[in-house]
Every structure is written in C-alpha cells, then in structure tokens.
C-alpha cells in the first residue's frame with residue numbers, strides 16, 4: 771500500500787488540525803528514527819496513522835469495537851484518553867492491512883508509552899509529543915536540544931512523562947497508573963535521569 775493512499779485515508783478520518791499533526795508526527799518520527807537507528811519506514815508509517823481513531827465519537831468507538839469483535843481490555847475501553855490508540859491499531863490492521871506487530875504496537879502505546887519500550891515505540895511516542903506542526907515549539911526545542919547533546923532517548927521520554935504528570939497535577943486531574951508505571955521505569959533507568 772502506498773503512502774499516498776494512507777495519507778488520503780487518514781485525511782478523511784481527521785480534522786484538518788489533526789491531519790497536520792499526523793503529517794508532523796510522520797516527519798519527526800522519520801528524523802528521530804534516523805538519529806536512533808530505528809526503521810525509518812516503520813516509524814514514519816506508525817506516526818502517520820497513530821491518531822486515526824482520535825476523531826471518532828466515544829460511543830461510536832465502542833460500537834466499532836463490538837461490531838468487529840476487537841479484543842480490548844475493559845479498562846482500556848473505559849479510558850477515553852487511551853482507547854483511540856488501541857482502536858487505532860486495530861483499524862490500521864483491519865483497514866490498511868498493516869500486519870507488522872512492531873508498527874501496530876507503536877500505534878497502540880503512543881499515548882502513554884509503556885515500560886521497556888522498543889526504540890520504534892519510543893520514537894513514535896516522542897514524535898507525537900514534539901512534532902513541529904501543532905505541538906509547543908519551546909518544548910520541541912528543549913527535547914531536541916537534550917537529544918542533540920546527550921543522544922539519550924530515554925531522557926527525552928522521561929521529560930515528556932514529567933511534563934504530562936506536572937500538567938495533570940496543575941489541573942487537578944487523575945494520573946493514569948500506566949503513566950506512573952512508565953515514570954517509575956524510566957526514572958530508575960540510571961542513564962535516563964534528567965540532564
């Protein structure tokens with residue numbers, strides 16, 4: 771399947787802003803993959819399709835999951851922030867025939883990350899947070915500066931999780947247990963410590 775077809779498929783599923791975000795993520799994922807010796811094609815593809823389910827209304831997401839018999843855990847189905855990532859992986863497999871588990875997992879874990887991510891998963895996780903089209907440019911530059919200086923992608927992952935947790939605390943919102951798990955995992959990885 772060619773990238774033009776996939777871009778078109780994405781474009782029709784997303785708002786203009788989110789489509790731009792997807793193109794930005796595709797580009798940044800390719801750059802990060804080059805920097806960290808991950809597969810550039812897989813990283814770009816996963817980042818391009820990562821939010822394909824994000825604009826589907828929540829009730830419709832549940833319907834689609836039921837109608838297709840997609841196997842998602844109850845806690846994922848109940849989580850309005852995370853469900854689009856898991857459903858997005860299911861839809862990328864079903865509708866685009868993407869069978870590569872590494873790509874599908876990078877889509878699935880793009881929102882929260884997970885402990886012990888593969889390099890491809892880290893690249894897509896980061897690209898989603900720092901792409902140039904719709905994300906905060908100061909934060910993007912801070913992350914790129916750290917990556918340029920240290921070549922330590924775990925430090926950049928940690929910085930993203932740090933920012934997520936702080937923003938949730940500032941807004942008095944609940945912190946997902948997976949986010950805490952990811953924080954604990956990467957803060958214990960000595961070389962990931964903040965720089």
Ligand SMILES: [Fe+2]
Pocket residue numbers: 820821824854855880881
């Ligand atoms: Fe997302």
Ligand SMILES: [Fe+2]
Pocket residue numbers: 791820821898
């Ligand atoms: Fe995204």
